[in-house]
Amino acid sequence: MMRFACRLLSALVTILCCPVAALADSTSLLSQANAANPTRYQFAVNNNAEIRNTSDNKAFTIWWQPSTGTPAGVLVTLHGHGSYASDEFYLWQPYLQAKGYAILALQWWFGGGETVADYYQPHEMYPIIASLLKEKGVQPGTVLLHGYSRGSANSYAVTALDTSSGNRYINMTLSNAGGAAADFPPNQQIAAGALGVSPFSGIQWVMYCGELDPDPTINGCPAMTAAKSWVTQYGATVKLLIDDPNGGHGGFMLSSSNVTTALNQFVPSPRTPTDTSTADCLFNWAEKAFAQYFAPAGSASQNSTPYRYRYYAGTGNYLASNAADNHIWALGTATGGQLLDLGPAAGFLGSAGCSAP
Incomplete structure (x- = not known):
């Protein structure tokens, strides 16, 4: 009986003194x-x-x-x-x-x-x-x-x-x-x-x-x-x-x-990110219009925040869209190894025949 009382007292102390989930x-x-x-x-x-x-x-x-x-x-x-x-x-x-x-x-x-x-x-x-x-x-x-x-x-x-x-x-x-x-x-x-x-x-x-x-x-x-x-x-x-x-x-x-x-310090800046379908449309167009830089065509698109990009092993170049600024970027042999801002994605939509997101 004494052992039971001690266990009960111990349990009560635990409940009362310790944080309860x-x-x-x-x-x-x-x-x-x-x-x-x-x-x-x-x-x-x-x-x-x-x-x-x-x-x-x-x-x-x-x-x-x-x-x-x-x-x-x-x-x-x-x-x-x-x-x-x-x-x-x-x-x-x-x-x-x-x-x-x-x-x-x-x-x-x-x-x-x-x-x-x-x-x-x-x-x-x-x-x-x-x-x-x-x-x-x-x-x-x-x-x-x-x-x-x-x-x-x-x-x-x-x-x-x-x-x-x-x-x-x-x-x-x-x-x-x-x-x-x-x-x-x-x-x-x-x-x-x-x-x-x-x-x-x-x-x-x-x-x-x-x-x-x-x-x-x-x-x-x-x-x-x-x-x-x-x-x-x-x-x-x-x-x-x-x-x-x-x-x-x-x-x-x-x-x-x-x-x-x-x-x-907070300046709300509404933006419409370039979605994946728009980015892929631009990539497909660039592969045809600038095949000397982006070949072979049809590389799989990949994601690495904030970029969606394709790598072209034949020419050693990357082409990417940046969700942070909605610009198109290039990197590789054609840019001398420097990350190059090609400009806002919206500026290419008309020529490429791509729709805005």
Whole structure:
């Protein structure tokens, strides 16, 4: 009997003292978010935000757009550790309303626990984001992705998934106090080339760090300085690293100047990517019109973000379309081994008899 009592006491201590993994469903998680901060949750309700369960019934999204018409841009935001989409909505919405931007806040923590299974992983959250953006008619090149803390740590992979998918909704990423950990499996995939040679090509980047962050090598300025170099290595253009001498881990939102400075770097730039059928049509035309450079004809098209390309072994040349800038590029013996920009794909469509995507 005494042994049973000890086991029971041990089990109770484990339950009470250790984090409990989430057994979330969307409705209970919404109630939990409301209970955690009723003011912030009610703020979303009062602003007529669209709060929707995810299709897997594990989490929810919050969407809001100005009533004045089509938003000029969209902020997609990923909350931090142990937080809620309603927190991000509450903090961001006034700034976005002033800019005429919409907001999509994803609840990607399931409400309990700290294991990988207690959060959406990048490959799980990106389809949710992309599906809603498509439904809302959001144009490629008009999205600013923001991630705070743990959300920032996932922002790198979500950005790479967007570019590698060909959707290219994201124009700029704001990584806020969360570095690009080398041992994080999605980042290892990026480094291994699984999402393309330059998965951040065409992406503008802004980063924030607080000098008073208690975990400088994970979330603070050393971590973000390293992240700046890392994303640049894979094609990104880092426009700004906000180094806040008075900022702690959550310092970004505590200073309106930080927020407005970051938002002012974002310039939504709608773009229509050259789709695969258009690229292949242009390649087929070039093989006939310029056979001396691109032979033998009929090589298989391949993809390496942001390029779709063909290699012509007979002439030692590559011909490629670039989804980041919608230009046609050449590389090889004909260009002296230099990557040569041949100009916008749209400029060749008429001569080639190809249709725009």
